[in-house]
Amino acid sequence: MNPTMKLQTQTFNNVPTLPDSYVWSTTPSESPCLHSIDEKQVPPVVDIGDPSAFSLVRDACEKWGVFQAINHGIPLSLFQETEFEARRLFSLPTEQKQLFARLPEGFTGYGLVRISRNFPKLMWSECFGMIGSPVEHASQLWPQDHANFCEVMEQFQVEMKTLCEKLVAVMLRSLGLTNEQDTKWFEPKNESDRAKCFLQLNSYPVCPDPDRAMGLAPHTDSSLFTLLYQGGINGLQVYDDGVGWVDVQPVEGALVVNVGDLMHIVSNGRFKSVLHRVVVNNTRHRISTAFFYLPPWDAKVSPLKKLVEFDHLPMYRQVTWKEYVETKSKDLSKALDSIRI
């Protein structure tokens, strides 16, 4: 556990002022958010059961790279149970949480978000990542009392994965892709074609000076897309070239669907990988659950054939997810350019 990480997890308990290591120069107050009331200037809410869902999803992915999905079929109670268990985990004493710190190169476990290494200042957040069952870590945390946490997290991932397979079908079919080759990720014929998933619980404690802190620095996700349940507390903002930073106002029961870098590649640049960040507040502890839908670990991801016929040359060369995440961890903003054709 390096000292920075140790400090980070001890800082959150009711400090009166923001430690300097958490004061960001380009703070939210420097790059303000447009608190738009015009619904044209905010990411759309899409009823995915709507007959015109295909065109609504396509338009949202092309213009914004993000939309809020409703009528997705996952009960609100499951989100509430997941949030409850996440709060139980993050409310544990720091020493206990540090027992299963995520390894520097690892993905699962407790600690700072992975991109923290790319920034000079610390983010006002902590997280816990898992792939499938969290029992390995949870049993260390709560030797006698980890069953409910594991059951809820596993059930949550099962439901989210099923929804992802529906959504990826809508996205690809909205691009006119219907043949076997293009549907292998959501109608896998064999295990190697099966997409992978990663669940990240994010915790943003109450902050004494939210305008000078950063909950989660601006980034794009290295996923095909990410399903995000942000609970009822504001914080997520997306960047729109024409407008600047825009709040994604929480809609009860809605799931934020944000396009990731890999769907941007697969769609040959048509779907936008949305830049987003999280700002914190001084009254409520915000929890979010981010479910990353990923291609199989070694799948060679490249623009889908059907999108590069005729006058559309491929914009990106093929890359595996592992290669891409490695490239990105070196330089967040140049990863896509590094594979540009």
Ligand SMILES: C=C1C[C@]23C[C@H]1CC[C@H]2[C@@]12CCC[C@@](C)(C(=O)O1)[C@H]2[C@@H]3C(=O)O
């Ligand atoms: C499955 C993923 C996606 C990762 C890498 C890997 C495990 C951790 C994920 C996140 C989660 C938090 C934001 C992010 C930017 C981060 O720092 O760690 C994500 C990153 C990415 O989307 O690049």
Ligand SMILES: O=C(O)CCC(=O)C(=O)O
């Ligand atoms: O907490 C949020 O609203 C967003 C989290 C996020 O962007 C991520 O985990 O990649």
Ligand SMILES: [Fe+2]
């Ligand atoms: Fe993200």
